[in-house]
Amino acid sequence: MFRMTCAQEIFLEIFCYVIIDKLKMEKFTKLGLSKGLTDVLKEFHFKEPSEIQEKAIPIALAGKDIIGGSATGSGKTLAFASAMIENLKPYKKIQALILTPTRELAEQVASSIRDFGKNKNFNVLAVYGGVNIRTQIRKLASTDILVGTPGRIIDHLNRKTLSLDKVKILVLDEVDRMFDMGFRKDVEKIINECPKKRQTMMFSATISQEIDYLSQKYTKSPIEIAVKSFVDPAKLKQVYYDVPDNKKFSLLVSLLKKENADLVMVFCNTRRNVDLIAENLLRQGIHAKAIHGKIEQKKRIKVLGEFHKKGLGVLVCTDVAARGLDIKGVSHVYNYDIPPEAKDYIHRIGRTARAGKEGKAITILASRDYTKFGNIMNSDEINIGKEKLPEIEYVRIKMDSRRDDRYNRRPRERGDNGPRRGRRGDGPRGRESNRPPRRVNVVGKKPRRREEDKERRGSSRNSYSRRPNSGRPSIRRNSPRGFSRGRRQRIPMRNYQ
Numbered sequence: 038m039f040r041m042t043c044a045q046e047i048f049l050e051i052f053c054y055v056i057i058d059k060l061k062m063e064k065f066t067k068l069g070l071s072k073g074l075t076d077v078l079k080e081f082h083f084k085e086p087s088e089i090q091e092k093a094i095p096i097a098l099a100g101k102d103i104i105g106g107s108a109t110g111s112g113k114t115l116a117f118a119s120a121m122i123e124n125l126k127p128y129k130k131i132q133a134l135i136l137t138p139t140r141e142l143a144e145q146v147a148s149s150i151r152d153f154g155k156n157k158n159f160n161v162l163a164v165y166g167g168v169n170i171r172t173q174i175r176k177l178a179s180t181d182i183l184v185g186t187p188g189r190i191i192d193h194l195n196r197k198t199l200s201l202d203k204v205k206i207l208v209l210d211e212v213d214r215m216f217d218m219g220f221r222k223d224v225e226k227i228i229n230e231c232p233k234k235r236q237t238m239m240f241s242a243t244i245s246q247e248i249d250y251l252s253q254k255y256t257k258s259p260i261e262i263a264v265k266s267f268v269d270p271a272k273l274k275q276v277y278y279d280v281p282d283n284k285k286f287s288l289l290v291s292l293l294k295k296e297n298a299d300l301v302m303v304f305c306n307t308r309r310n311v312d313l314i315a316e317n318l319l320r321q322g323i324h325a326k327a328i329h330g331k332i333e334q335k336k337r338i339k340v341l342g343e344f345h346k347k348g349l350g351v352l353v354c355t356d357v358a359a360r361g362l363d364i365k366g367v368s369h370v371y372n373y374d375i376p377p378e379a380k381d382y383i384h385r386i387g388r389t390a391r392a393g394k395e396g397k398a399i400t401i402l403a404s405r406d407y408t409k410f411g412n413i414m415n416s417d418e419i420n421i422g423k424e425k426l427p428e429i430e431y432v433r434i435k436m437d438s439r440r441d442d443r444y445n446r447r448p449r450e451r452g453d454n455g456p457r458r459g460r461r462g463d464g465p466r467g468r469e470s471n472r473p474p475r476r477v478n479v480v481g482k483k484p485r486r487r488e489e490d491k492e493r494r495g496s497s498r499n500s501y502s503r504r505p506n507s508g509r510p511s512i513r514r515n516s517p518r519g520f521s522r523g524r525r526q527r528i529p530m531r532n533y534q
Contacts, residue, residue, distance in 0.1 A: 062075060062078070062079055062083075062084070062085075064085055064086055064091075065078060065083070065085075065086055068086060068090070068091065068094045068095055068098075069094065069095055069098045069123075070094065070098075070119060070123065071123060073156045074119065074122060074123065074153065074156075077152070077153060077155065077156060078115075078153075081152060083115075086112070087111055087112035088111070088264040088265065089105060089107045089111045089112055089113050089116055089262065089264045090112050090113075090115055090116050092262045092264065093105055093113065093116035093117070093262055094115070094116055094119050094120075096260050096262070097116060097117055097119060097120035097236075097238065098119065098120055098123055098124070100120070100124070100236050101236070101258075101259075101260055102236060102237045102238065102256040102257055102258065102259040102260065103117075103237075103238040103239070103240075103259060103260055103262060104239050104244070104248075104252050104256070104259045104260070104261045104262070105238070105239065105240040105241070105261075105262045105263075105264075106240075106241060106242070106243070106244050106261075106262065106263045106264065107240055107241075107242070107262070107264050111264060113210070113240050114145075114146055114149045114150075114210075115149070115153065116240075117135070117206075117208045117210075117238050117240070118149065118150045118153050118154070119153075120206060120236065120238075121133045121150065121154070121159075121182055121206055122150075122153055122154040122157055122159070124205075124206075125159075125181065125182075125205065125206070126157075127157065127158055127159055127160070127181050128181060128203075129160065129178075129179045129180075129181065130181070130203045131177075131180055131181070131182075131183050131199075131200070131201060131203055131204060132181055132182070132203055132204060132205050132206065133181070133182045133183070133204065133205065133206040133207075133208070134182075134183050134184075134185075134190075134201060134204050134206070134207050134208070134227075134231065135182070135183070135184040135185075135208040135210060136185065136186070136187055136190070136207075136208070136209050136210065136215065136224065136227065137184060137185070137186060137210050137211060137215075138186065138187075138210075138211050138214040138215045138218055138220070139186065139214075139357055140165040140166070140167065140186060140334055140337070141337065141338075141341060141357075142210065142211065143163045143164070143165050143184045143185055143186055144163050144165075144338065146163075146184050146210065147161050147162065147163035147182075147184040150182055150184070154182075159181045159182055160176075160179050160180050160181045160182070161180070161181065161182045161183075161184065162176050162177065162180040162182070162183055162184070163184045163185065164177075164183065164184070164185035164186075164189045164190065164193065165185060165186045165188075165189050165334070166186065166188055166189050166192075167333060167334045168334055170189075170192070170193075173189075173193070174193070174196075174198045177193070177198060177199060187215060187220040187223040187224055187227060188220070188223065190223075190227055191223050191226065191227065194226075194227070194230060201227070201230045201231045201232075202231075202232060203232075204231045204232060204235055205232075205235055205236065206235065206236045206238070207228065207231050207235055207236070207237045207238070208237075208238045208239075208240070209224065209237075209238070209239045209240070210240050211240065211241065211242070212224075212239050212240070212241040212248050212251070213241045213242055213243050213245060213248060214241075214242075216245075216247055216248070221247065224251075225251075225255075228255050237255060237256045237257075237259070239251070239252060239256070239259075242384065243380065244261075270390075272390045272393070272394065272395045272396065273386065273389065273390035273395075273396050273397070273398060274395075274396070274397045274398070275386065275397075275398045275400075275419070275420060275421045275422065276397070276398070276399055276400070276421065276422050276423070276424040277399070277400035277401070277402050277410070277421050277422075277423060277424065278399070278400070278401055278402060278423075278424050278426055279402045279403075279423070279426070280401060280402065280403060280426060280429075281403070281404075282403045282404055282405065283431075284429055284431065285373070285401055285403050286314070286317065286432060286434045287429045287430065287431050287432040288401055288426075288429055289303070289314075289318075289371060289373060289401060290318070290321050290323070290432050291427065291429050291430065292371070292399065293318070293323055293351065293371075294323070295427075296369060296397075298350075298368050298369045299347075299366055299367075299368040299369075300344065300347065300350070300352070300364070300366050300367045300368060300369075301350060301351045301352070301367070301368070301369045301370075301371065302351075302352050302353075302354060302364075302367055302369075302370050302371070302385075302388055302389075303325075303351060303352070303353045303354070303371040303373050304354060304355070304356065304370070304371065304372050304373060304374065304376070304385050305353065305354075305355060305373050305374045306355070306356075306374035306375075306376070306377075307355070307374070308329040308330065308331050308355060310373070310374060311327045311328075311329050311353050311354060311355055312327050312329075313434070313436070314327075314353050314373060315327035315353040316435075317432075317434050317435060318351060318353070320435065321432065323350065323351055324349060324350045324351065325349075325350070325351035325352070325353055326340045326343070326344070326349055326351075326352060326353070327340075327353045327354070328340050328341070328352060328353070328354045328355075328357075329354060329355045329357060330355070330357055340352070341364075344364065345364065345365075347366065352364075356376070356381060356384070356385070364388060365391070367388045367389045367391075367396070368389060368394075368395070368396055368397065369389065369396070369397050369398075369399065370385055370386050370388055370389050370396070370397070370398045370399070371399050371400075371401065372385060372398070372399070372400040372401065373401055374406075375400065375402070375406040375409040375410050375413070376409070376413070377409055377412075378412070378413075379412065379413045379415075379416040379418070379419060382413050382419065383418065383419070385398075386398040398421075400421065
């Protein structure tokens with residue numbers, strides 16, 4: 038019987054791996070992609086096309102309109118980017134426009150298109166709010182593919198710094214999220230600025246009536262594509278804990294320290310709660326960072342970069358991070374605040390249990406959350422099991438500085454009215470703010486002009502004036518020149534020669 042040596046076994050394994058990998062990459066070639074693009078995909082470790090890529094790429098290359106139902110992380114960026122890379126040429130005019138709901142998604146999509154089309158030397162630009170608009174204006178003159186949020190695109194259109202008359206491909210990514218954020222009118226205005234003869238592709242996690250209306254109005258014979266959920270329900274465990282109101286944060290700290298987690302996302306409903314939870318987790322020795330809309334863009338990109346590289350363990354965020362961002366390797370999702378609707382809950386837990394990996398979604402429930410949680414449990418798609426409450430060591434949550442200032446003011450003593458506005462002291466407008474005192478305008482009373490003041494006191498400050506209804510002149514008290522720095526008082530002149 039023939040026995041292989043150890044070196045022969047290793048060689049055979051490598052040979053089989055190369056053959057299988059080559060067969061998988063041939064699937065991209067069969068979809069119609071060029072060799073240059075498939076080589077780039079191989080560099081970025083693409084092994085085989087996802088379901089949305091298999092269905093959408095041939096249709097996109099053919100120049101047809103698409104309505105795609107696909108969740109975040111399913112690979113739809115390559116689906117619409119392939120049509121731009123294969124069918125467009127660098128022209129230094131905006132030929133493709135991609136609308137995204139958030140800044141992070143705009144930056145992520147632009148970065149992916151640059152990577153996919155690096156052999157074609159396309160100028161790809163991402164525009165969004167929160168950064169210097171003048172830099173964007175300079176770069177728009179030589180841009181081929183533009184990715185942006187609706188608000189900043191509208192801003193450029195109003196300034197006449199952006200022209201969309203050469204657009205050949207229009208992509209609306211995460212349309213339902215843009216509608217939820219109130220961008221419907223802006224989206225329609227941007228579509229009307231584009232030429233009617235174009236290719237239009239819309240992608241959304243859910244196809245609602247508004248999206249159906251939009252597709253009927255602005256697309257031509259679109260092909261609808263629906264794919265299965267990218268999240269495996271069999272490998273996603275959903276549980277909830279019912280805790281007293283004063284032990285909600287204590288349970289979160291206990292679970293984060295005991296659970297064997299890789300990357301963790303903690304969701305809150307408000308920006309203030311995000312900052313509060315992140316600060317208190319750091320005090321407990323848990324490496325956590327916050328991300329929400331009020332944080333400046335450079336810091337948000339830095340935090341997401343740390344999280345992607347697994348240098349950061351816990352990301353505390355609002356729902357802005359639940360949609361559009363392709364964050365891989367998330368093992369646990371915590372709902373510290375209960376979302377108002379079931380679809381928001383689905384988008385949150387969709388960050389874990391991806392690509393065949395296991396995940397866990399944990400909801401921390403208090404008495405104030407019963408109404409929202411009841412609405413979520415009424416959905417047939419959601420199945421959440423109750424977990425027994427473990428032993429919890431009470432952790433005191435420290436409020437942020439703004440709340441601390443409210444409770445740490447010095448007590449007033451008799452005759453003490455506290456610090457006044459505009460003066461240096463301990464008040465809210467004291468030494469820390471360095472702001473001038475606020476000027477209060479009286480309604481209905483016009484401000485006195487300098488000329489009117491001059492007429493009231495005479496042509497010169499050195500001259501004296503006569504009091505009304507008096508035959509004797511008058512001067513101001515305590516002034517050798519006829520006026521005083523203090524209170525203006527006029528007295529009759531006596532023995533004035």
